[in-house]
Amino acid sequence: MIHQKAIYLSILVVMCQGLIAQNEEDYIEFNDRYNVVHGVYMGLTTHYGEIDNENSYMMGLKAAYVADKKLEMGLIAVIFYSEQDEFGLDANEFDVYGGYGGLHFEPILFRHSKFSLSFPLLIGGGTVGYGKDDFAGRDATYAGDDKNWPTFFIAEPGVNVLFNFSRYLQLEIGGRYRLSSKFDMLPGSPVDLNGYSFGIGVKVGVFNLGRNRYKNNL
Numbered sequence: 474m475i476h477q478k479a480i481y482l483s484i485l486v487v488m489c490q491g492l493i494a495q496n497e498e499d500y501i502e503f504n505d506r507y508n509v510v511h512g513v514y515m516g517l518t519t520h521y522g523e524i525d526n527e528n529s530y531m532m533g534l535k536a537a538y539v540a541d542k543k544l545e546m547g548l549i550a551v552i553f554y555s556e557q558d559e560f561g562l563d564a565n566e567f568d569v570y571g572g573y574g575g576l577h578f579e580p581i582l583f584r585h586s587k588f589s590l591s592f593p594l595l596i597g598g599g600t601v602g603y604g605k606d607d608f609a610g611r612d613a614t615y616a617g618d619d620k621n622w623p624t625f626f627i628a629e630p631g632v633n634v635l636f637n638f639s640r641y642l643q644l645e646i647g648g649r650y651r652l653s654s655k656f657d658m659l660p661g662s663p664v665d666l667n668g669y670s671f672g673i674g675v676k677v678g679v680f681n682l683g684r685n686r687y688k689n690n691l
Contacts, residue, residue, distance in 0.1 A: 510541050510542060510681050510682065511538070511539070511540065511541075511682045512538070512539035512540075512542070512678065512679055512680040512681055512682055513536075513537070513538055513539065513678050513679060513682075514536070514537060514539065514643070514676045514677060514678025514679070514680065515534075515535070515536050515676070515677055515678060516533075516534070516535045516536075516537065516645075516674055516675065516676040516677075517532075517533070517534055517674060517675055518531075518532065518533040518534075518535070518645070518672060518673070518674030519531070519532050519533075519672050519673065519674070520532075520533070520649065520670040520671060520672030521670060521671060521672060522649075522651075522668055522669050522670025522671065523668045523669065523670075524553075524555040524557070524569065524663055524666055524668055525555070525557065525662075525663035525668075527555055527556050527557050528555070528556045529553060529554065529555035529556070529668070529670070530553065530554050530555075531551050531552070531553040531670055531672070532551065532552055532553075533549055533550065533551040533552075533674070534549070534550050534551075535547055535548065535549035535550070535577050536548055537577055537579070539680055541584075542581060542584035542585075542680065542681070543580065543581055543584055544578070544579065544580055544581065545577065545578065545579035545581070545591075545593075546576075546577070546578055546579075547576075547577045548574065548575070548576065548577060549574055549575065549576075549577040549595055549597075550572065550573075550574035551572060551573055551574060551595075551599075552570070552571070552572045553570060553571060553572065553573075553666075554568065554569075554570040555568060555569040555570065555663070556568055557569045557603070557662060557663065567603040567604060567659060567662070568603065568604050569601060569602070569603050569604075569658075569662065569663060570601070570602060570603075570604060571599060571600050571601035571602055571622075572599050572600065573597060573598060573599020573600075573625070573627050573653075573666075574595075574597050574598075574599065575595055575596050575597015575598060575627070576595070576596050576597060577593065577594070577595055578593070578594045578596075579591050579592065579593040579594070579633075580592050581635070586637075587636065587637055588634060588635065588636055588637070589634075589635040589637065590632070590633070590634060590635070591632070591633045591635055591645075591647075592630070592631070592632055592633075593629075593630070593631045593632075593633055593647075593649070594628070594629070594630050594631070595627070595628065595629040595649075596627075596628050596629075597626075597627060598624060598625060598626050598627060599624065599625060599627060599653075600622050600623065600624050600625070601622070601623060601625065601656060601658070601663075601666070602622045602658075603658060603659060603662065623656035623657060623658060624656070625653045625654045625655070625656045625665070625666065626653065626654040627651060627652065627653040627654075627666065628651075628652045628653075629649050629650065629651050629652070630649065630650060630652075631647055631648055631649030631650065632647050632648060633645045633646065633647030634646050634647060637680075640679060640680050640681045641677065641678065641679060641680070642675070642676070642677055643675070643676040643680065644673070644674070644675055644676075645673065645674045645675075645676065646672075646673050646674075647671070647672075648669060648670065648671040648672075649669070649670050649671075650667075650668070650669050650670075651666045651667055651668055651669075651670065652667055653665045653666040653667060
């Protein structure tokens with residue numbers, strides 16, 4: 474009787490080992506949890522803020538590479554318009570507008586959550602000019618002064634809340650602060666672009682070019 478139980482037990486052990494071996498032949502188990510996930514996207518942003526205490530509007534376009542959903546690196550270009558209504562030559566009012574661009578960096582926290590927190594930074598330069606308002610709703614660039622279109626250096630840090638719709642679409646909401654070098658235009662006109670802005674943006678691309686898997690069929 475004892476010998477029969479020993480035989481049955483031996484058969485059961487052999488069968489279990491066979492099943493385990495078969496399972497190991499069907500699958501290779503690996504862990505790519507720490508593999509870098511690549512991504513790329515194009516983004517469009519719109520912001521409202523102030524320049525020299527006057528209403529100002531900005532629109533930006535950026536292209537960036539995303540490393541492991543932790544860091545964005547790319548290029549960004551921004552155009553802006555500010556309702557300065559400064560009195561210049563021949564008693565007509567002037568508004569200020571221009572553009573700037575440069576390198577874009579954006580570290581990201583909570584990258585695996587539906588909502589993420591990021592800290593964008595723009596470092597670059599740009600140019601600024603002024604347009605003449607002739608009180609008839611028409612704006613025209615005033616080119617009679619060599620102080621029009623001066624250049625400046627700019628750094629623009631910020632903070633964003635990111636909403637991850639999918640691996641192809643992302644929405645951002647946040648604020649920034651512009652720090653620019655001084656420039657010289659009309660008397661009484663802004664001497665820099667320093668100020669806050671707040672707005673929204675959308676990113677379209679592929680934020681995860683590879684899907685992580687922990688078991689791969691042979």
